[in-house]
């Protein structure tokens with residue numbers, strides 16, 4: 001099939017919910033992907049933070065193949081080893097106590113919200129179901145997580161949304177206190193707002209949110225769907241903020257390219273979702289869990305230090321290349337946002353693609369970089385060459 005044939009077929013039969021870039025992707029190797037004609041692109045997107053080990057990772061593919069031959073799926077009515085092993089590793093490496101597995105980020109965040117509402121219901125009864133989230137946040141595309149998302153553009157068309165959310169300004173403790181009330185059961189935040197523009201929260205603010213939640217016995221929920229699994233140079237971003245959330249969600253990178261999401265619960269709330277209260281047919285699937293076990297086995301301390309160093313290098317190269325088109329560079333590890341001035345982020349992403357570099361956009365006219373965590377120095381330099389060739393002009 002040629003790229004033209006594929007695009008025509010896709011445009012005819014797949015719903016146009018995505019504004020696709022006009023290229024096809026056929027295969028990949030390391031941090032490079034290739035279209036059906038063999039044209040090469042350096043990938044600074046990793047499938048939106050998913051392909052953390054890059055493309056064509058032999059160990060990852062092997063883990064999937066071996067488990068698929070042995071047991072491809074079994075229901076959660078029975079015990080399977082990869083799922084238990086994965087939960088154990090996640091708990092041991094984070095200090096969390098128990099894990100629930102689902103299939104996506106939005107679903108994981110729904111799990112967080114259910115956990116918080118039930119914690120509160122069990123202890124205080126009805127009327128304490130509101131979750132405070134932050135303005136410019138992003139928590140997913142289900143009817144509930146759209147409303148959890150603190151951006152008006154997402155509160156459209158699909159009425160009625162699940163009620164029970166209020167929004168506070170990110171980084172502003174006074175505003176959080178303003179929207180607080182006795183109907184609140186949780187505060188849910190991203191430590192670095194991803195879709196909202198790669199905006200890291202201030203460490204002091206995050207510590208104050210932690211104290212505020214403890215004082216009011218509301219749960220501190222951290223959405224680590226984008227920041228988790230090594231992306232910021234720690235296994236989870238909360239580990240670099242020196243706080244322990246009551247529960248945290250993960251998805252995107254966890255299985256290195258297969259669909260998985262989930263919830264980690266701290267000791268205090270580990271038993272809140274008891275039998276019959278939550279479930280997922282595919283959750284903790286043995287093949288996907290084996291892929292995730294492989295991903296975590298690769299992410300040792302050295303790997304995570306490298307992620308941090310690579311991120312610092314990329315940011316220093318961009319900052320060092322003084323450009324009238326760059327008004328700010330921020331992020332942590334390999335989650336980097338470049339705020340543009342005088343150029344539209346979408347136009348820049350398109351021009352970069354035409355020059356062989358894939359990038360993402362985010363709110364606030366930001367160009368967002370989420371390269372594979374395994375990206376090599378020469379792949380970074382090849383990508384930066386294209387990037388700085390355009391925005392450094």
Ligand SMILES: *Cc1c(COP(=O)(O)O)cnc(C)c1O
Nearest residue numbers: 104105106138139140194225226
């Ligand atoms: C991507 C993302 C989600 C949604 O994840 P899906 O797997 O697309 O449902 C939720 N929260 C954050 C912070 C994300 O980046």
